[in-house]
Structures are given as structure tokens and as C-alpha cells.
Amino acid sequence: MMTFPWSPYGGTSPFNQTLSQGRSFNTNVVTIPDGSSPSTTWLPLYNLRTAxxxxxxxxxxxxxxxxxxxxSGVSENEVVWAPADGHYLDESLCNLLGISETAKSLIRLLPVPGPNHINQINLFESSSLIDVTTSSGLKNSREAPPRPDSARDYILPDEVQLAIGDSESSAIILDTNENTIRVVSLSQGTEAMNPPSAILERPQDPYHYRNYWPRHAPTWLRVHLQKIKSLDTIPPGIQKYALGYLDFEYEWMRRKIKHTLEGTYGWPSNFQQLAWDQDRERIWEETDQEFERLGRPDVLRFL
Structure with missing residues (x-):
């Protein structure tokens, strides 16, 4: 029996079940195997390795x-884009923290939250960008994700922590040496996040973040970007929807917002940005009110 929801982490679905109406599930659905359906036929998608x-x-x-x-509700002035020569970084602090030249070069070019930002800027789910232009932010970005045993680790010289959030989120760590990304859950261990039979890099240290499955970084980023473009995952709205991307957890809401963005506001190719900025809060509020009025319906998601 196929489990739901499908995860945003995997590749081509190994399943091809037929629905009672005679329709078939789309076999290109992005999925990750679990104990009930442990196929790994899609693994090459993320096991690819390139320079x-x-x-x-x-x-x-x-x-x-x-x-x-x-x-989202984030305004342009809440994001600081890197200038042509990159963000200023404290070189002496970088040396003290042991950051490699390759990692340092990438850090300089990444967007960061502005000094007066109101909203968090989430790269993935509820994991937000880190302001590495400050000494404290740069130091914090080198600390490995918290461990259940309270031991402290630091990420490797060639790694860059792209985003992190609260205790229910994940740390997104890019390894420039491997060209991989690890999605390190702050609430779940590797047994819940890794594919079946994944080899642990540090089996003697079960809480180490390097034990989380490394995925081909460009592919992982492209999949996430495509999910935003197609509104399979939608940047935060208002109130209880303001902390992270909207996805299958509130499937009725996601479908309704997607329908409105595409049908009324022309997302993505003919997007009416000014109109959406003016109407965004109202649309979210009205959609949430309808959702509650209908008794928070569950929606079976056919893709």
C-alpha cells in the first residue's frame, strides 16, 4: 500500500498504482522510500556526482x-544581495574559524537577511537564511546542528550552512568538496530521513550531522526551485501559515492558493506582482476562512 504524503526529497516514483476511477498515479512523482515501500530505483537522481x-x-x-x-510577505529591502565583489567578511575571523577559500567565496555571494528584516527568509520549509555578514552570524553558521547528547560540533572547512531554523526544522548544509547538500533534521534522526540501507559516514557517532544522506546539490536545489515554480510548495502566508512553506500538510489550502495565483495573478510567466502584493493578505485570510468554514477538509492529492 502506498503511503502519503510524498516527500519532497526523492526522485522518480517506483509506484504505478491504479485508482478506483481507473486513473493511474503519475509515476514521475517525487518520492522517498519508506518502510512500507522501500524501493530505491529513483536513487540515481540524487546520487549523481558532478564537479x-x-x-x-x-x-x-x-x-x-x-x-x-x-x-511571500518579504519585501525587497529585507534581502541584501551580494555586491559584485561579494559581501565583506572578517578575514581574521574566517581564518580563526578555519573556513576554506572555496567556502568563503560562496558565502560572500549568497543573499542574506537585511539588518532591518521583519520576516524570516526561508530557503527550505521553515529553515531560514543566516546573516553571515555579522561576526555573530558567521560564527553561528559554523556550528553544526544541535545534537541530542548536547555535544558541540563544527561543520567542515569546505562546508557552508545555507539555512537553519527552530527545533522542528532542518539545517541545510552544502559541501563544496562533494557538491552535495545534507538536510539535517533537528527533530528526527537518520533512520527517519535516510533512504533504506544508507551507509552512515560516522557510524561510531550516531548523532553526527554527516550521517545524514548527502544529495547532489544542484539537483536538490533545482527540484526545490521547480516545486516553487509549480506551486507544489508555496512560500509562507499569514498567521499560522507564516512560519514555513505551504505544502501537502494543508493540501486544500495549497490547491486554493495555487489556483488563485495561476488563474487570477498569472503566475509564473505573466505574474501581476503589484496586484498580488496588494491582495496577498486578503487572499490568504479569505482562503483560510473558507477552509475553516468547510471544516478543514482533507484533499486526496492526484498528480
Missing amino acids: YQEDEIVILIHEIVQDYVRL
């Missing part, structure tokens, strides 16, 4: 953040 290219990573992250700003 690290800084421009490729920077462009993908910029596109994700740009679409986030377009769709």
Missing part, C-alpha cells in the same frame, strides 16, 4: 530567494 561549480549554486539559490520574495 562543484560556484556559479551554478549561486544562481539556483538566487532564483529560489527571488521567487520567495515575489510570493
Whole structure:
């Protein structure tokens, strides 16, 4: 029996079940195997390995953040985009923290929250960008995700922590040496996050963040970007929807907002940005009111 919801982390679905209406599930659904359906036929999607290219990573992250700003309540002046020569970094602090030249170069080019930002800028789910232009932010970005045993780790010299959030979120760590990304859950262990039979890099240290499955970084970023473009995941709205992306957890809401963005506001190719900015809070509020009035309906998601 196929489980729901489908995760945003995987590749081509190994399933091809037939619905009672005679329709079939789309076999290109992004999925991750679990105990009930442990197929790993899609693993090559993320097990791909290519040489690290800084421009490729920077462009993908910029596109994700740009679409986030377009769709969420974050204003342009809440984001600081890197100047042509990159953000200023304290070189002596970088040396003290042991940051490699490759990692330092990437850090300089990433967008960061502005000094007066009101809203968090989420790269993924509820994990937000870090302001590495300050000494405290740069130091914090080198600390590995918290561990249940309270031990303290630091990420490797060639790694960059792209985003992190509260205790229910994940740390997003990019390894420039491997050209991989690890989604390190702050609430779930590797047994819940890794594919079946994944090899732990540090089996003697079960809480180490490097035990989380490394995924091909450009592919992971492209999949996430495409999910935003297609509104399979939608940047935050208002009130209880303001903390993270809207996805299958509130599927009725997601469908309704998607329908409105595409049908009324022309997302993505003919997007009416000014109209959406003016109407966004009202649309979210009215949609939530309808959702509650209908008794918070569950929606079976056919893709």
C-alpha cells in the first residue's frame, strides 16, 4: 500500500498504482522510500556526482530567494544581495574559524537577511537564511546542528550552512568538496530521513550531522526551485501559515492558493506582482476562512 504524503526529497516514483476511477498515479512523482515501500530505483537522481561549480549554486539559490520574495510577505529591502565583489567578511575571523577559500567565496555571494528584516527568509520549509555578514552570524553558521547528547560540533572547512531554523526544522548544509547538500533534521534522526540501507559516514557517532544522506546539490536545489515554480510548495502566508512553506500538510489550502495565483495573478510567466502584493493578505485570510468554514477538509492529492 502506498503511503502519503510524498516527500519532497526523492526522485522518480517506483509506484504505478491504479485508482478506483481507473486513473493511474503519475509515476514521475517525487518520492522517498519508506518502510512500507522501500524501493530505491529513483536513487540515481540524487546520487549523481558532478564537479562543484560556484556559479551554478549561486544562481539556483538566487532564483529560489527571488521567487520567495515575489510570493511571500518579504519585501525587497529585507534581502541584501551580494555586491559584485561579494559581501565583506572578517578575514581574521574566517581564518580563526578555519573556513576554506572555496567556502568563503560562496558565502560572500549568497543573499542574506537585511539588518532591518521583519520576516524570516526561508530557503527550505521553515529553515531560514543566516546573516553571515555579522561576526555573530558567521560564527553561528559554523556550528553544526544541535545534537541530542548536547555535544558541540563544527561543520567542515569546505562546508557552508545555507539555512537553519527552530527545533522542528532542518539545517541545510552544502559541501563544496562533494557538491552535495545534507538536510539535517533537528527533530528526527537518520533512520527517519535516510533512504533504506544508507551507509552512515560516522557510524561510531550516531548523532553526527554527516550521517545524514548527502544529495547532489544542484539537483536538490533545482527540484526545490521547480516545486516553487509549480506551486507544489508555496512560500509562507499569514498567521499560522507564516512560519514555513505551504505544502501537502494543508493540501486544500495549497490547491486554493495555487489556483488563485495561476488563474487570477498569472503566475509564473505573466505574474501581476503589484496586484498580488496588494491582495496577498486578503487572499490568504479569505482562503483560510473558507477552509475553516468547510471544516478543514482533507484533499486526496492526484498528480
